[in-house]
Amino acid sequence: MHIVINIFQMKRIAIIFFAILLTCASQAQTRKRSSSVPKQRTIEEMPRVAIDTVTTADPETKVIIYSNNSWEFYHPAIKERLADLDVYKYNWDTTQIFAYKNIELTDLPELIELRLIDSLVQYCAPATGRVSSKYGIRRRRNHNGTDLSLPLGVPFHATFDGKVRYAKWNSGGYGYLTIIRHPNGLESWYAHQSKLNVKPGDYVKAGQIIGFCGNSGRSRGNHLHFELRYKDQSFDSEFLIDFETGQLRYQTFVLDKKYFNIRSRASEILEEDDYDADLPESLLADADETTIENVQSAPKPKPAQATTGAIYHTIVKGDNLGKIAIKYGVPIDQICSLNGINRSTTLALKRKLLIKK
Numbered sequence: 001m002h003i004v005i006n007i008f009q010m011k012r013i014a015i016i017f018f019a020i021l022l023t024c025a026s027q028a029q030t031r032k033r034s035s036s037v038p039k040q041r042t043i044e045e046m047p048r049v050a051i052d053t054v055t056t057a058d059p060e061t062k063v064i065i066y067s068n069n070s071w072e073f074y075h076p077a078i079k080e081r082l083a084d085l086d087v088y089k090y091n092w093d094t095t096q097i098f099a100y101k102n103i104e105l106t107d108l109p110e111l112i113e114l115r116l117i118d119s120l121v122q123y124c125a126p127a128t129g130r131v132s133s134k135y136g137i138r139r140r141r142n143h144n145g146t147d148l149s150l151p152l153g154v155p156f157h158a159t160f161d162g163k164v165r166y167a168k169w170n171s172g173g174y175g176y177l178t179i180i181r182h183p184n185g186l187e188s189w190y191a192h193q194s195k196l197n198v199k200p201g202d203y204v205k206a207g208q209i210i211g212f213c214g215n216s217g218r219s220r221g222n223h224l225h226f227e228l229r230y231k232d233q234s235f236d237s238e239f240l241i242d243f244e245t246g247q248l249r250y251q252t253f254v255l256d257k258k259y260f261n262i263r264s265r266a267s268e269i270l271e272e273d274d275y276d277a278d279l280p281e282s283l284l285a286d287a288d289e290t291t292i293e294n295v296q297s298a299p300k301p302k303p304a305q306a307t308t309g310a311i312y313h314t315i316v317k318g319d320n321l322g323k324i325a326i327k328y329g330v331p332i333d334q335i336c337s338l339n340g341i342n343r344s345t346t347l348a349l350k351r352k353l354l355i356k357k
């Protein structure tokens, strides 16, 4: 009990630290992209020297700050506890790619709130590059992942901290495949590797090299086929990751059950000015690829708010900040700061929130 309370206290500090670090990291990323540096160094490759230690409310726990802008908690017990969570005990199958055969899509809730990063779990882009094939229907077959065109041998990184569930040859077409399960239940899949670099049961930190780009399995050309799955169900990883910049779009992501539909592509929702202008379900259900393309290319009506500049949202039943953030494609923190509220503020019905100025 004692340690649980301390972890909660630590999280407050951690959120502030993380916000600062995220800002630094994104600025660094922008600088790197504008100059012509041929190869980005990962956080792992950069010199990592402890430059400061900050105490926390828990006398045993300290925050270590490193010279490469990374930081971590130091507590002798935390590391063991993280590798030993229940999520790594149940439905844990190191021999097969699907581990939740007892759970159907219909068993999952309508909305699943996934905390992606916090004081104990961090993020690193699996790889950055041009998306050569998106999630969705490709040549009338389901494409359950995002393809990044990359040269042979480029290392892939663990996207979040987690435990390797599967790392071996897959004869079903994935070639050399690694699956990492993360503490929130999410799994990240890395396929067509030329070489594996981890084994089942390994506890990995975000950014750790877990394998290398290749052309193994049913693949034409070297690339990373990256999937995100929750309880075996796939959704478009571009909802979470901008693969060109490597940035994570959210700290907390509300996974809507409809995203498990192979036609729910991030690019068609994140770039939508008005989320409510989604295609009707009935149309999606019967439409073939051509029909959808035609509908998508039709001119979009301008949202009414565009003329005033500011966008407001009126709270309706069932709303929460995560859901609203996804609806408008803005960070939760932005909504909080624009409205002087915090993540735990109760949202009264009919309250108007300023979303964008």
Ligand SMILES: [Zn+2]
Pocket (backbone or CB within 6 Å): 133, 143, 145, 146, 147, 224, 225, 226
């Ligand atoms: Zn693919």
